[in-house]
Amino acid sequence: MRLSLDNPFMFKTAPGFRARAGRLFLRLVLGVWLAAAALTAGAQPEKTDRPASADAVTAIRAFNNTTPVNIPSSGGAASAVTVSGMSGPVSRLTVTLNGVVHLTPADLDFLLVGPHGEQLVIFSDAGGAFGLSDSVIRLSDYNPALAPANASIGNGLVDYKPTNYGSFDTFTGIAGFPPEVGPGGFETLSSVFDGIDPNGVWTLFVQDDTAGGNGANSRLARGWSLTIETPETVQVTTFADRDDLACTPQNCSLRDAVKYSSNGSTIVFPASPGTITYILDSSLDVDKRLTISDFGTVGGGPRIFVSGNGQNRVFNVASTGDLTLNGIGVISGRSFSGGGGVLSNGSLTLNSCLLRDNRALNSHGGAIASFGNLKMTTTTVLSNEVTADFTPSQGGGIYLGKGPAATRDAEIFGSIIQSNVTTPTALTPRGILNGAGLAVGPQARAIVQNSWISFNSALDNGGGIYIDQGDLTLIDTSVISNSATFGRGTGIGSTPFAATRLNSFNSTVLSDRSSLRCLVDGAGASFTFLNTIVSSPNFPANCTIDTGVSAGHNIFGAVGSLTPQPTDIVTTDPRIDFASIRSGGFVPVLVPLWDSPAIDAGDPCVLSSPAAGGCAPVAITTDARLMPRSLGGGVDIGAAEFNFLPAGSLLPNHNRALPTAATGQSYRQQLSGFALQGSSSYTVRQFNVPGLTIGDSPTAPGTLEINGVPTTPGNYDIEIVFNNTAGFNTLILYTLTVVTPTAATVPAGGRVTDENGRGVAGAIVTVTGAAGQNLSVRTNSFGVYRFEQLAAGESYVFNVRSKGYGFAPQVVFLADERGDLDFTGVSIAGNRSGYQR
Known part of the structure; x- marks a missing residue:
């Protein structure tokens, strides 16, 4: 363990950009809401890594009915188990059929009914005519394989996923057709029973659905059992990386907590005055649903860091794993098989995390390689690396692949992917190190919304983003000043296949760097743009965007072989304020200047949901800062709205609504319609909000800021005159609503x-x-x-x-x-x- 009072949450900017854009101010305030689950002692573990220990914190218990269940030919039977004394909801369920005896197991159907009427066919039509004389069948979603359809299930102890090869099974005493597991159905033990109160009577129904062929004494010879896990909250008590064979209240390392806590548990950390770095000797392997959370922040970044020490991957999520990290730093990981920080073949959720200085060698994903489900919110992926010699490698920051556990689109919301690289060795051939920020692999699908992808540098193609026969949607996202040294697509690059797809809505792809490469390279791919800016003054003619389809209302610097629509604007100067990076929402943004052609030039169809006839996959009602898009004369093109209304607007009150404030609670809002440069100035004509002040921002030069703690509820009008260097004066009108919460x-x-x-x-x-x-x-x-x-x-x-x-x-x-x-x-x-x- 290493204790540190340093703040590792620092952003790096390219010198060329820093000179023009100034310092980047971000404040990602991290915190985690932990709902503590009650703990139950006296577990009887069944197939768990948790060892038997008198003082081990546990939330796993087994309940059984050992009375034999006789199975009639072409008939049904039932057996009940009563569960009591459990605290918390079900987080993992295992059902064991003890001593199955039957000549034709495929005739058997098993239905589990929960204490509140939940129903699920858990085993049906498996095992063909391969008789069983004493089979102990243990069923869990976390087992790797289904039972065979036309082969022997096996006698003795066997482990399978819940398995059903039929459909429309019926049971004596049960009306209708209960839900079924796969492959014949679509449910799982988790989807039906997770989250319910386990206490009460559980009933197992067994049905022989075929007359004859079952022989004498067909039965469950020793009845059946349930093993139930409920979540627990486990606190790490030691900084050493060791396996103590148990996690006890007195002695629990992070490795102990990950390995021995029950499914669905939450791991928390002790208080400390500064940052804590846990240095691992090997990766932490996760094969269950687990949350690792921390309350604290230090200097605006995570307090808890988990480090691979430059030698090991940090987290390895199995196909059965479901890991959520809240407010955790993942640093200095290293892997030769992808995912230097995290390799996930299951489900991975990241909330307000930082992944920094991780490295993958001859493989994908410097920080993250995800082949399952990924959801990332308000997370920063910073200064990670992929390096290779002769092995094609992608995703210096993040690589998204398609594995068996990937059941939905990857989602990245309100996040920053910055200063990641793909780098060569001395012998690296060209064309294999792509996608420094984000790479989307074959058949993978992803949605990136309200995010910032900047200053990433690829040796070959796709400095910011690379799409290789995958499918990516960008919404309210900025792809800014990335580079591709020898390839194409300094902002976004791709493979030349129709299966390579990009759909961009209200996003901004810009660069202030000079390049001989195209900013966006979609040659041979399926790229579509709506309300999107793709422009730069420093790229060669006809190569800002190389091929694609315009859905209209875009700004293109140059169009190559793309055919612009009548509503498109072709200009190398979209009048975006490079000199002032704005904060707001969860990520920085570049806003239009007052004379930008982007203002009110977008298609308002994005404001409606698909069900209401909208043209985007979701209703885009806010910009990258979560500011409304529907104010003013129309929707702006790009990731950010101009964010103030000129005088004379025909809105009901002619004012722009500021985010609501509450009495007694701190309020801070930058008025990002202002970009004060040189001799430009402003005059506050009206501001009278009790408890609040207005003036120059102490953190963002050239920006006005409202700050303080409001004391009096009401609607307050604010009037400001903006005077720029060209003599253009604009009266800007705001309304701030202050409310009084009616309850804590x-x-x-x-x-x-x-x-x-x-x-x-x-x-x-x-x-x-x-x-x-x-x-x-x-x-x-x-x-x-x-x-x-x-x-x-x-x-x-x-x-x-x-x-x-x-x-x-x-x-x-x-x-x-x-x-x-x-x-x-x-x-x-x-x-x-x-x-x-």
Whole structure:
């Protein structure tokens, strides 16, 4: 362990850009909301890495009914197990059939009914006519293989995933057709039973669906059992990297906590005055659902860092693993097989994390290589590297591949991918080191929204982004000043195949660097642009963007073989304010200047959801700073709105609405419509908000800032005159609403539905606060969800995740109870939104 009071959360900028853009100010305030789960002692573990230990913290218990279950020919039987004394919801379930005896196992169907009426066919039509004399069949979602359809299941102890090869199974005493597991069905033990209260009566129904052939004494000779895990909160108590064979309240290393905690558990850390770096001797392997969280921040960055010490990968997520990191730094990882920081073949969620100085050699993904599901929110991927000699390698920051566990699009929201590189050895041939920031591999699909991809440098193609027969959607995202030394696509590059797809909505691809390469290279690929800026004054003619399809309302510096639409603007100077990087939302942005052709020139079709006839995969109602796009004369082109209204606008009050403030709570808002340079100036004509002041920002020169703690609720009009060096004077009108929270905490909820208005059951709704804290709930059978206690007077981002659907996040300021935060899912199985996928 290394204790440090230094702040490792520092950004690096290219010298050429620094001279023009000045310093980059970002404040990603990290924090984590931890819901502590009750712990239950006295576990009887079944197939778990947790050793038997008298003082081990545990939340795993086994319950059984050993009474034999006789199976009648062409009939059914049932057996019950009573669960009691468990605290917390189910996080992992194992069902064991003890002593199966049957001549034709394929005749058998097993149905598990939970204590509140939940139903799932867990085993059916497997094993053909290969008789069983004493088989102990242990069923878990976390087992690697299905039972065979027409081969012997095996006697003795055997482990399988829940398996069903039939459909429409019926059971004596059960109405209708219960839900089924795969491959015949679509459910799992986790999808049906995770999150429920385990206490009560569980019933196993067994049905012989064929007359004859079962022989005498067909039965479960020793009954059946349930092993139930519930989440626990485990605190790390030692800084040493060691395996103590148990995690106890008195002695638990980070490795112990990862290895021996129950499925669904949360790992937390002790308080400290500065940063803590845990140095690993080998990677931490995750094969279950696990959350690692930390409350604290130091200097605006993570307090807890986990380091590979330049020798080892940091986290390795198996196909059965589901890892969530909240506010954690992943640093100095190294791997020869991809994912220097994290290799994930399962599910990976990153909230308010920092991945820095990780390295992959002769493989993909300097910081992250994900072949499963990835969701990344308000996370920074900084100064990571891929290096290779003769092995094609991609993704200096992040590599996204398509593996068996990838069931939905990767999602990157409100994140920064910066200063990552792909570098050669002395013998590296050209053309194999691509995608310094982000690489999207064959069949992988990703959505990048409200993010910043900058200053990345590839040896070959795709300095910022590289797409290799994958599918990428950009929304409200900036790809700024990246480079590709010997290849094409300094901003975005690709392979020349139709399966290589890019759909860009309200995004900005710019560079202030000189290059002989194209800024965007989509030759032979399927690139489509709407409301997007692709321009630079420093690129050769006809090579700012090389091929693609314009859906209109874009700004292109030069078009190569792309045919612009009548609503497109071709100019090498989109009038974007390179001299002032704005903060706001979760990432920095470059905003249009007052005379930019981007202002009000976008297509407003992006404001509507696909279900309402919108032209984007989600309704794009805010820009990269989460500021409204619907104010003013129209939607702006690019990632950021101009962000103020000229006098005479025909809005009801002629004013631009500022983010809502709450009495008694700190408020800070930069007015990013201002870009004060040289002799430009401003005059505040009206500002009278009790408790707040307005003036020059102490952190962003040339920017006005409102700061303080408001004391009095009301609607306050603000008038400012902006005078620029050309003598252009603009009266800018704002309205700031100050509210009084009616309670310390308020509930919030709504309903999640599909495109036809049907409730989506079991969807995971996650709320993220401005400080990075996260809390999740599942929808009920009608698609309804509810958070009971959220701090009033704060802004939150609501996200929904459900298999087969995509959802647009909502940004909400909560002053009082809300029950109208509804979501409509868009099917991701096909083209439902009017754009090409």
